[in-house]
Amino acid sequence: MREQAPRLQAGGVRTPAVTLRIGTRGSALAVAQTSTMARELERITGESTELVRVTTHGDVTRAALSSLGGTGVFASELRDALLAGECDLVVHSLKDLPTAKAPGLTVAAYPVREDQRDALCSLGGASGLTLEQLPHGAKVGTGSPRRVAQLLTLRPDLEIRDIRGNVERRLRFVTDGELDAVVLAAAGLERLGFAEAITERFDLERFPNAPGQGCLAIEVRDGDTPAGVSRLDDPAARAAVLVERGILATLEAGCAAPVGASARYADGKLEAWATVYAVDGSSRVSSRRAVEVSDPRALDAAQAELVTLISTDLFDQGALALMA
Structure with a gap:
């Protein structure tokens, strides 16, 4: 299902050429x-834009995300629309994008990354209870197997509840008293204006993010990159997320696997x-490495080395036994 949203001038007059x-x-x-990306492209190119809304399988299914295998349930229909010429580019949340390249498509830009951390939201927002302060047996909601494993690693007494729905609905689980807290991506909360709901931002050292979290991906047809798109690419974000996703791909783990990976280039x-976790948080294995990059032209080789x-x-x- 695809619905186009035309840009309107003041007074409801349609712009003449999208x-x-x-x-x-x-x-x-x-x-x-x-x-946000549309406004940036308008600023760069001086051209107008139009959003083409696409309903994906992940938007309509009621199944737990962990049961769907992380195989692009939020991306496949968007990619189909792009290949069919119904849009000129698509914007993905990178953490939802499969690591394998889609035939005929390429990611042309990784914009400046926002906060890649996960955030705990408990009643009271900034004045609420942190993860450490939650009572024994507290009910915490998340739809991510990685977050489940990480939470149980730190607090095995917690009662984890699988939740679905948009950000606002997930926050209502807390305000309505059904749950003591929920864990969401900090970047998503900020993008929607819900930063005040954040009680605690988890330290990446103990709580590594989903590969690519906090970063967007702009995908285009091979050989058909619209003007201005390449200027949205941020080299530091690209370097970091390609390492994170490279680790995920090498492990042959899907987007829903209990794998956390964080990287930075500076x-x-x-x-x-x-870190790779057992799904019940009972065990984990971790690795940390760094590579010096004296020449930016050697960055691709450094990424490959670090992933290996x-x-x-x-x-x-x-790690394979843990994921199995």
Whole structure:
């Protein structure tokens, strides 16, 4: 199901020529982040834009996300629309995008990354109870197997509840008293104006993020990159997320696997750390490595080296058995 949303001038008059059609999921978060990219492209190119809303399988299924296998349930229909020429580019949340390249498509830009951390939201927001302060047996909601494993690693007494729905609905589980807290991506909360609901932002050292979390991906047809898109690419974000997703791909783990991976590129050093968890949080294996990058032209080689080093460490420690 695809619905085009025309741009309107003041007074409801349609602009005469929409030149760039941008595909997006129809959720409030997806539209908010896509609208940000649309405004940036308008600023760069001086051209107008139009959002093409696409309903994906992940938007309509009521099944737990962990049961869907993480195989692009939020991306397939968007990619179909792009290949069919119904839009000129699509904007994805990178953490929802499969690591394998889609035939005929390429990611042309990874914009500046926002906060990649997970956030705990308990009653009272900033004045609420942190993860450590939650009472014994507290009920915490999340739809992510990675977050389940990480929470149980730190607090095995918690009662974890599987939840679905948009950000606002998930926050209502707390305000309505059904849950003591929920865990959501900090970037999503900020993009929707719900930063005040955040009680605690988890330290990446203990709570590594889903690979690519906090970053968007702008996908285009091979050989058909619209003007201005390449200027949205941020080299530091690209370097970090390609390492994180490279680790995920090497482990042959899907988007829903209990794998956390964080990376950063700054001051000539590319650094990453990753953890693979047992789904019940009972055990885990971790690796941390860094590679010096004296010449930016050697960045691709440094990324590949770092992915190999960390993946080998994790394999040697039994990562495959944990994921199985």
